[in-house]
Amino acid sequence: MTRPWPRDVTDVVAVRRDLHAHPELGFTEIRTAARVDTALRDLGWDVRSGREVFDATGLPGLPEAAVLEHAAGRAAAEGVPEDLVTRFSGGCTAVVADLRGDRPGPRVALRFDMDALPITEASAGDHPPIRRGFASRHPGVMHACGHDGHVAIGLALAAALSTRDFPGTVRLLFQPAEEGVRGAQPMVAAGVCADVDVLLAVHLGFGLPSGRFAPAATELIATSKHLARFTGREAHAAKAPEQGRNALLAAATATLNLHALPRFAGATTRINVGRLRGGVAANVIAGEAELAYETRADSAGVADELARRAEIVVRAAAAMHEVDVELTRTGHATAATTDPAVAAALASAAEGLAEVRATHPLGASDDASLLMRAVQESGGVAGYAIVGSDGPGPPHSPRFDVDEEVLPVAVAWLERAVRGGQW
Amino acid sequence: MTRPWPRDVTDVVAVRRDLHAHPELGFTEIRTAARVDTALRDLGWDVRSGREVFDATGLPGLPEAAVLEHAAGRAAAEGVPEDLVTRFSGGCTAVVADLRGDRPGPRVALRFDMDALPITEASAGDHPPIRRGFASRHPGVMHACGHDGHVAIGLALAAALSTRDFPGTVRLLFQPAEEGVRGAQPMVAAGVCADVDVLLAVHLGFGLPSGRFAPAATELIATSKHLARFTGREAHAAKAPEQGRNALLAAATATLNLHALPRFAGATTRINVGRLRGGVAANVIAGEAELAYETRADSAGVADELARRAEIVVRAAAAMHEVDVELTRTGHATAATTDPAVAAALASAAEGLAEVRATHPLGASDDASLLMRAVQESGGVAGYAIVGSDGPGPPHSPRFDVDEEVLPVAVAWLERAVRGGQW
Amino acid sequence: MTRPWPRDVTDVVAVRRDLHAHPELGFTEIRTAARVDTALRDLGWDVRSGREVFDATGLPGLPEAAVLEHAAGRAAAEGVPEDLVTRFSGGCTAVVADLRGDRPGPRVALRFDMDALPITEASAGDHPPIRRGFASRHPGVMHACGHDGHVAIGLALAAALSTRDFPGTVRLLFQPAEEGVRGAQPMVAAGVCADVDVLLAVHLGFGLPSGRFAPAATELIATSKHLARFTGREAHAAKAPEQGRNALLAAATATLNLHALPRFAGATTRINVGRLRGGVAANVIAGEAELAYETRADSAGVADELARRAEIVVRAAAAMHEVDVELTRTGHATAATTDPAVAAALASAAEGLAEVRATHPLGASDDASLLMRAVQESGGVAGYAIVGSDGPGPPHSPRFDVDEEVLPVAVAWLERAVRGGQW
């Protein structure tokens, strides 16, 4: 059963709820990207999307073909026109839109991430998306980090700016796969930052209360995500256990010892084995196992050292059980800092809209940092701002929700900053 | 595309190859059971099947509904008539058939197991099923333990006996889900052993060379299979790792410590964690993990003690990381011994067909032992015989294959034993 | 062979070298305490020591009787008079000395810790204590944290103040067993802080370069030290491994999982299993194991939570292998902050002696914090200052050494502060 899907984007809350109800994991944001693509073209923006701006071929963090195909089928079933399903297939779900203002000025790019998380949304009656009827319709997938709000803000901003009454040129970057820090690197590779003067990323929440803006987030920490695939040898667990080479023992040993890597004095670090799959049945020595882990640090040097040690642990765990291991870095982000000029412009634009907090710690990673670095390294400036948003649960939890009242205020903030043009 | 599927079962090799090409995991043997059901009715046997002889409701080892549905769809697509797909849906894939001979005698039941394994078959050109074109058409599933041969033997035996020229009554038990030792218990519960005088199970291979029969296998070891589901609490791995309760650390610790349980002096034991799944993504503290393990021992007392210690390990691993755990025994088998009378009858029937080995160690578990015990406890006799079969790989390996030349000889052996009636 | 030991303490470098050559572990500082006791009496201070001010009976962190006896024997062999060996036996190695000034003023207590570490000193020719002939003469024991310097400073200060030309009363606290944070609590219990107005602790080095003073150290972190004694059951590893209850497997599992406890967002934490002893021989299942670990955090709440989780890990590891465990907290320290008045007085006193750094992170624990808290809670003020000291190796490493040139400057600093009396 195919239904039409909404094209109007001026009601930021309605758009956010529609996206919340249809969450899509990284590289499968077909319905989301299609909505963005259509809306921006309707508003007169110069849109490039899909393979024009994003080559997903061979990306290490790309889901399997079957997953991508399933997502395409679901998007089609949810009313996405066939040409757009095709355009955004194969993981190529980015959208880039430009609009030239009515007077000279800088090229300002704003990043909005689109993907959801593999989390099952809370089903309790008091969970706002349940109470108001817009909870996730995709089992096991949930917008638990506010990216639905980000996209809605981006589209409402696009509508507001479509009058062209601003200096310079605005570029909107709708990015796939921020989770897993996989989607920014291909956008950088596609050149979307090449001629950008100001790069701005915004995130909702992260501990900052509603009614407050933080123009310059701190603790944007470096991270890398890794996949370790252990390949041993299966064997009958009763008839010939000694003929097996146990990939699960290797993976379990790696898991414990990765978590046991030392804290670093003078740096904030994180390590997590977040996913482990291995073996087929209780009576077979496990021949294969796959482990996804991440390392983080608030300094690039410590991040590199921690990733180096993690790799040693993984390789030694494989050697210990005589299994092979293939290690792939599936995503990464760097540490990043907001330029004072950007912070000042945002603080000025916030007047009367919200209380300004000079800084607020993100305490997490975002591959917007790669876009920021690309712009900063070629002479531009960049910033990472936080829009306060209260909610019933922390990010990445089934109870997460955004405070919808802050969405239009966030739009107003960005609109003012763009119109001000004082970076 | 629906094709007719073969109903003739006299060509034991052809039947075996057809089954080998269409392997079905435990409780999803719909196409297999349908072939068996149809063939036996065609041959004039008194057939009871599906829910008549097997209640799969709530079985702890039952696959998820989606898996059962997928199997039903596949069976339909492979030509199984709709009424039979329905009959064998929901995991109820057993078939029991009786035939009364032309003279008085004992009720003799023969067990044939039907399920395949979650193993990807070898794809090398010299793998016989590849070379001869009957390799598995079901990705990731394979007859790697010879059950395809068992079913083929059972059906050819049914054809041979359809003349009714034998004493007493023969009952053929086509059992689901021997792997995981899950299918025999529900058949016992359904009463299929209640009035049986002689229970016989046969297995191909297991190290006995072609040309040899072993009427009385030894080392039929007790086992139990368990599923441990750990439930902790998800959290953002960077923002709030301390708010998580890490189910993967619990599972990894359990895995290592289960394998580290002691050997037992004077007993052969086995322990294996064969499957582990946990967590969703590298940047989320894993909130859930599931672990499938088995314990085995050649004495019931040691088996119980080992299972007790394993449970302690699993529960302590959960407590260690403040996660909950739900433990389920998904299957079990006991130790079993062939009665001398059965061994003697089988040895006598083997004359001229194969060289008889008084015993041969199975060194593994089979829940035929539960059928054997049920019959033995109610005054009957029972046996577990091995038919020698050379092959390129060990059981439960991608290279496994049976020696098809032994199949008709096995049929002849069982036919002679039944006709002899001297148990 | 008994030699006289030096009683003069005015040469701060000579005293420090003598102490460096005769390092004594916590609760065995007999020779050190005897030197302190004698020197202070010689200088006219009012001295209380041994059991008068320190009850070591039943302290959980106390070494075994044999260790205490061995220390007493060594001290006697090194020339300590018998009455003093007796006075400081049984772990009662504290010395407290009071001197009243010539005019009214506050009671100011200064803490100097005396113990060394179980570290084997570097033997390389370029290690200063080797080159200059005052390396440790006690195998496996070393002043690797500068406490030799602390005691020397304290004694030189006592000599300088013996003129009584200062306001109020000065109390010198020579504390045993700072390592393991075991010695301060019994001193608090003995009432040495009861009537103190100002409590001051000083530490050399810790990353602050020579020529700099930091009147107010930050990051004085809370810690607790624990001993876990696992008691299982021994068994012959070949004849009856299953009859054993393996204390080493419990300890090894605890070790890995303690280190794998999560980082805490927003807090600096540490966890370390620093010592493990278990089992007797390769062919015996280990029946006993003992594990010493510590937890630390820069907030008291997180410290408590981390200690709670560590206990859960240890108890679950024992339960997992069916062994008993006895858990003892052997020492602890709290977080602490220097009062502004103390910092100001110290900064003022430093003028012309060294460059003042408002703060410097200790990044470690010191149970001087318990003395500080005791004084602060009864209305007094307290401070923890760092005297910069370059050196070839970090604290607690075999290469550690203090910069002797800073010792007399530190004495001058404290003398000025005491004489100033402006707290």
Place this chain on the structure above:
Amino acid sequence: MTRPWPRDVTDVVAVRRDLHAHPELGFTEIRTAARVDTALRDLGWDVRSGREVFDATGLPGLPEAAVLEHAAGRAAAEGVPEDLVTRFSGGCTAVVADLRGDRPGPRVALRFDMDALPITEASAGDHPPIRRGFASRHPGVMHACGHDGHVAIGLALAAALSTRDFPGTVRLLFQPAEEGVRGAQPMVAAGVCADVDVLLAVHLGFGLPSGRFAPAATELIATSKHLARFTGREAHAAKAPEQGRNALLAAATATLNLHALPRFAGATTRINVGRLRGGVAANVIAGEAELAYETRADSAGVADELARRAEIVVRAAAAMHEVDVELTRTGHATAATTDPAVAAALASAAEGLAEVRATHPLGASDDASLLMRAVQESGGVAGYAIVGSDGPGPPHSPRFDVDEEVLPVAVAWLERAVRGGQW
């Protein structure tokens, strides 16, 4: 206080009790060897001992010098004459004695092991050695495997045979350090088996009841003992945990994964980490750790494979934490079988003394196997016999005791076999 020590050895129970009260660990059997040496010379045997027949220099399983010295001091204090203390110092505690019979015949060697175990003897009032006043006087050391009985049997046999009324030549081998299978190899190296026709070892107990003899023990399993020394880098656990290289984490990971090595189908295997020592204090990252483990198997091939895998685990655990490891094989024994001729001679000699059991499983290792193999490889025959002995506890447990009533019967058995000369 020096007391004379008994020289008479005809009272087998008295000798056993004296030895039981003075147990000595492997390579420190100075008092034991001195008693043996003196008694045999008194009886007229041709004795070679100490360095004449045993070169302990550089043996990997040798205790540290301090331990050897302490043992020498204790032996002297217990009345061993100084020349004998010297003779048996440095780990050279073997005694070999020859006596020629009065007629031609084979050279028959009998092995008696002398060492005790690092086990604290039971102190309960109903423990026979406590009740009868001959419990261990050496804290932490105990004859818990019956070697005290073996030596007593050997000496009483020497006394009985001193009449020379037997064919051929008898050689008595009193071996050090059977525990840890360390003492036989140096005796083979010293040539004590070179011209031996019959080699016989005897063991008390091991599950065979009093009143029974087993001339041919089975399940004499191959073993090797290993010491792994991990060397990492110490660091302050709070100031610089990341600068450490944690030897304890390596050792703990090795411990768990060694125990998790697979069972082997078709073979009995054992693996045990029996001792672990590492680190110095809770607040120091452990820089050193030492781990003692053993592997066993009832086939030499499996034993080699298991030892190979164990080494891989240990080396990988070191690599995982970037620590070095030094691996030493400290002892070993091979699998061994009694020759039929020896079994027959022993069975014949047992008539009227005890009930003969054709075989009894030792289920353990004994480096008498190396002596047996040396003799068998040079054309001789060998045997390993068990003398039944009831007792309150299993070997290697604090409750172990031998049934003293069987001791004179064992002497009689061996005497008859030697006098019979029918091997």
